[in-house]
Amino acid sequence: MLLVETVRSTGSQQAILIVGLLCVLLGGLVSLSPREVFLRLVHGVAEGNSSELPDLYGEVTDVRHPMATPESEPLTSRRALREHFTVPPEVRESWPKRSVVDVVVHETADPEVIVAEFAYEFTLPDDSMAKVPCIFVMRVRDGQIIESRDYIDPIRTYTARGDLDRLLASLRKGDTAG
Incomplete structure (x- = not known):
């Protein structure tokens, strides 16, 4: 257990992979901490490992994106999350590279719940950078x-991905005022 606590406190990607490997080798006797699961998720998103991401979720889950534009339905199953993370390769390849920065994970009185602040930092085609700040409130069992509430700035996300026209089109569809 000392090894697991040491790895948890470092938060490095290499250490997280070591703990994951130990979990597999020990037959799941050691579960990843909420912090470790969060880090796998956001780094997996940034690296485009979409096929592995649904396995971080329970079969039954409740994932919501309260700031999503257009509004999105809650994702309540691993199957729904698999669909959510499935992006056609040509679309994914058109998105700029991104990395995870400014990570701060707050542990709460409930050992299953964390509040994580971070940003996705995009490298745009002209080599400029764009940051998209995020806050995730997660329950990991x-x-x-x-359960997760993922607060992500939609305007900065669409802008960084070069999809601002798509965002505007979706907003116009919902405009009933004329």
Whole structure:
């Protein structure tokens, strides 16, 4: 257990992978902490590992994106999350590279719940940078996300991905005023 606590406190990607490997080798006897699950999720998103991401969630879950534009339905199953993370390769390849920066994970009185602040930093085609600040409030049980509220700035996200026209089109569809 000392090894696991040491790895948890470092938060490095290499250390997280070591803990993950230990979990597999020990047959799941050691669950990833909420912090470790969060870090796998956001780094997996940034690296485009979409096929692995649904396995971080429970079969039954409740994931919401309160700031999503257009509004999105809650994702309540691993299957729904698999669909959510599935992006056609040509679309994904058109998105700029991104990395995870400015990570601060707050542990709460409930050991299953964390509040994580971070940003996705995009490298745009002209080599300029764009940051998209995010806050995730997650409940992780037995190494799987069972509930999450993902607050992500939609305007900065669409702008960084070069999809601002798509955002505007979706907003116009919802405009009933004329």
